[in-house]
Amino acid sequence: MSDDELLDLAVRTARAAGAELLSRYGRPAGVETKSTDTDLVSDADRAAEALIVAALSAARPDDGLFGEEGAARPSTSGLTWIIDPLDGTVNYLYQLANFAVSIACADADGSRVGVVYDPVSQETFTAIRGGGSYLCTASGTRRLTASTGVPISRAMVATGFGYDATVRARQGALIGALLPRVRDIRRIGSAALDICAVAAGRVDAYVEEGIHPWDMAAGSLVCTEAGALFTEVALPGCGPTYLAAAPDLHAALDEMVRELATGSFADQAPLPAGQ
Numbered sequence: 001m002s003d004d005e006l007l008d009l010a011v012r013t014a015r016a017a018g019a020e021l022l023s024r025y026g027r028p029a030g031v032e033t034k035s036t037d038t039d040l041v042s043d044a045d046r047a048a049e050a051l052i053v054a055a056l057s058a059a060r061p062d063d064g065l066f067g068e069e070g071a072a073r074p075s076t077s078g079l080t081w082i083i084d085p086l087d088g089t090v091n092y093l094y095q096l097a098n099f100a101v102s103i104a105c106a107d108a109d110g111s112r113v114g115v116v117y118d119p120v121s122q123e124t125f126t127a128i129r130g131g132g133s134y135l136c137t138a139s140g141t142r143r144l145t146a147s148t149g150v151p152i153s154r155a156m157v158a159t160g161f162g163y164d165a166t167v168r169a170r171q172g173a174l175i176g177a178l179l180p181r182v183r184d185i186r187r188i189g190s191a192a193l194d195i196c197a198v199a200a201g202r203v204d205a206y207v208e209e210g211i212h213p214w215d216m217a218a219g220s221l222v223c224t225e226a227g228a229l230f231t232e233v234a235l236p237g238c239g240p241t242y243l244a245a246a247p248d249l250h251a252a253l254d255e256m257v258r259e260l261a262t263g264s265f266a267d268q269a270p271l272p273a274g275q
């Protein structure tokens, strides 16, 4: 299959999974906890993952599968599908609109194609490695370009928080130190949509500790194909932290979060207004 055909399969499957999620929206069932009391899974997550696994298995029986809700099959083709059937489960269960289906197909060099589909807005973010990234909506398809030339003091930064209380406290401290130094912070509730928002120039940057492969496999390709950098940063005392932004802002933010995490200026006063 060509990359175009792999992407087409991913897009059709993500949209079908999105329809499954919408058919269950507002009627939460089978809600259980996972890693902590705040980490939730529901029948909707499970049904969407089952649908995706069935569709991909029928079309690509030799490919590997790796899904948030447990899908796991080794690859004999060299390709593996990385699946988040419902990124933004907590939003979904609270009937907040920001959630998405994320599907990527990866080879030994990383994600080759990726799709992030938002069933409520019906926006489809896609990317093919080396082929750019696109946003498809009811009014058409446009190529994505991350914002450039944004100084850190004017940057809109998306972030998120994990489900472990200790990690959340650390994330809050970093974001609290960052907040007076940027334009503002957004906590949208879906890492996949956060990262695609960088690609679309809807936010200027994204930073979050501890996200998982299924959260980022598709979005990171959408982001890098839109001209942004998506990197893992090792911060002292933190788990792997992920940073997305156009190269100029990425460099500034990378330096700032490293300094904040070491506490070298976490206690200093915020920048003066207008800086």
Ligand code: IPD
Binding pocket: 068, 084, 086, 087, 088, 089, 090, 159, 160, 161, 162, 163, 188, 189, 190, 191, 192, 208, 210, 211, 215
């Ligand atoms: C979560 C969301 C959230 C992010 C968390 C993720 P889930 O994924 O993407 O925005 O802050 O780190 O775990 O649990 O909704 O699939």
